[in-house]
Amino acid sequence: MAERFDCIVVGAGPAGISCAHDLAKGGANVLLIERGEYPGAKNVMGGVLYRKMMEDIVPEFYKEAPLERPIVEQRFMMMDKESALNFGYKGMEWSKEPYNNFTVLRAKFDQWFADKAVEQGAILINETVVLECIVENGKVVGVRTDRPDGEVYADVVVLADGVNSLLAQSLGFHREYKPDEVALATMEILKLDKKIIEDRFNLEENQGCTIELFGDATKGILGTGFLYTNKDSLSIGVGTLLSGLIKHKIRPYELLEYVKNHPMIRPYIQGSEPQEYLAHLIPEGGYKSMGKIVGDGVLVIGDASQLVNAIHREGSNLAMTSGRLAAETILLAKEAGDFSEAMLDRYRVQLMNGFVGQDLKKYKDSTHHFDKFPQYFDAYIPMINKAASQMFTVDGKSKWEKQQKIWRDLGSAKEKMKIARDVYRAWRVIK
Ligand SMILES: Cc1cc2nc3c(=O)[nH]c(=O)nc-3n(C[C@H](O)[C@H](O)[C@H](O)COP(=O)(O)OP(=O)(O)OC[C@H]3O[C@@H](n4cnc5c(N)ncnc54)[C@H](O)[C@@H]3O)c2cc1C
Incomplete structure (x- = not known):
């Protein structure tokens, strides 16, 4: 298979497909390699697909993509063992074109999306595992796959191999992630x-x-x-x-x-x-767990570079945006005939200056904070449920009495101070 491409993209998830799509659309000769039987075969997501970032790649995709349902309502349940405090928003504006977000099943959606990249001219090969990057004089020049004679060469390799990217790790771009990341x-x-x-x-x-x-x-x-x-x-x-x-x-x-x-x-x-x-x-380590994402002849995109906003359950949209920005930079690098780290760094700058970098920075301490102080989930949510139950039970006691009881249940003055401190701390890490 010793062939040469302008670009090799490893992994046909939202990040890799977006990148391959835009590269091919821009006239690059691009190879998209996927280890699964087909794109989506190994991919998992809840999953909410965000219209805006998808439309940046395939305009009006909702007219043909295999979507499940346009989301018109988002609800939240703060659950205790036998109760829940619910809130949410339902809006009829989200039930009409161009909609807001959609539910999707990745096994169907990724296949359709990869076909769009192929329509633009990308070459997709499935059931092929990239084993390692080929590095010459400190520059990534291709990949070695598990196919016989499976070496492929390119000016740039894009690593879109998902969470735990072993390929980026083997280049020394990031360490092995810890269980709290x-x-x-x-x-x-x-x-x-x-x-x-x-x-x-x-x-x-x-x-x-x-x-x-x-x-x-x-x-x-x-x-x-x-x-x-x-x-x-x-x-x-x-x-x-x-x-x-x-x-x-x-x-x-x-x-x-x-x-x-x-x-x-x-x-x-x-x-x-x-x-x-x-x-x-x-x-879920976020900004603080991100490693290096650009090197000579190589870029890292999507989950492979920790691009997930856990607070807002966003991942696919960050992956798509990173794929689109990586493609933009590679097309400029192709024009300049320069695939050095300095040239490719434009991708990192654009990513970090846009909503992806801004949101990751905004929530940079959140995972660590909520992991360190478990009371938000195991004590305060039950407390809120108990208060709601007392307030909404009609039992002949005055609302004033109920309020006083709820206040007393919060504990001593010292315990109340602790709750106030925790609320303030939570506000600081998500503000
Ligand atoms: C349960 C769950 C629910 C989620 N819910 C949501 C949601 O509702 N909304 C949302 O936006 N995000 C959600 N996410 C996050 C979202 O799924 C990811 O952020 C997104 O899939 C990242 O895209 P990606 O292309 O970077 O990686 P992936 O989708 O993981 O794609 C990586 C691809 O690379 C391939 N690959 C890996 N290694 C190799 C190799 N060596 N050679 C060849 N191919 C390789 C894999 O087979 C895979 O196809 C959820 C995630 C999970 C697990």
Whole structure:
């Protein structure tokens, strides 16, 4: 296979496909290598697809892409063992073109998206694992694959191989991530009749809803759960930091079973049939865990460079944006005939000056903070539920009496000060 391309992109997820699409559209000769049987075969996401970043690559994609439902409602559940405080937003403006966000199933969506890159002229090869980058005189000049005679050469190699990128690690771009820098998420796709979904979630045809789950969904461990509506299935999942699972000696599938059987969730999924079980890591170290993302002849994009905003469950949009910006820089480098780190660094600058870098910096201390102070999830959410129960139970006591009881339940003056301090600290890390 000893061939030469302008660019090799490793990994056909949202990051790699976006990059290959825009490179091919810009006239570059690009090879996209995927280890799975097809793009999406190994990919996992809840998953919410963000329209804006997708439209930056394929305008009006929603007219032809295999989408599940436009999301018209986002709900949040602060869960205790037998209760939940709910809030959210539903807007009819999101049910019309150009919509806001969509639920998708990655196995279908990634295949369609990769076809769009192929239509632009990218060459896609599946079932091929990139084993290592070929480095000559400190410059990446190609990749070695697991195919016979599997060396391929290019002016630039883009690493879009996802969380834990072994390829970037072997170049010394980042260290092995610690258990408090990655989350492990497990999820199931549950088959359920379309009409039942619409009735249960108060939706009309071609409307979708997402519910984010906090607190008891993860048994108070730092993390979140989710329940999303697809056309005729539901996606349900739960993800927590690996360090939390280790510390609490809980297996991820036990946590998923727990959520499925939770009294606040069980009625939504009743009668559904498990269709698929999936598990995947999510990079959650954020800005502080990012390694080097540019070198001579090489760029790192998407999850491979820790581009996930865990607070807002955004990942695919950061991946797509990084792929688009990497392609832009490579096309300029091609014009200049210069693939040095100095030239390719434009990608890093654009990425970090845009919303991706700004958001990562904004939340740079959040994972660490909420991991260090577990009381937000295991103490304060139950406390809020208890207060809501007292306030909303009509039992002949005056509301004034109830307020006083809630205040007393917060504990001594010292304990109240601690809560006030924690609220202030949380505000500081997410403001
Ligand atoms: C349970 C779960 C729920 C999520 N929910 C959401 C959500 O609702 N919205 C959202 O925006 N994000 C969500 N995310 C995050 C999102 O999935 C990722 O941020 C996104 O997929 C990153 O895209 P990527 O292209 O960088 O990596 P990936 O999608 O992981 O793609 C990497 C690709 O590289 C291939 N590959 C890896 N190594 C090699 C190799 N050596 N050779 C060849 N190919 C290789 C893989 O097979 C894969 O196809 C979720 C993640 C999980 C796990």
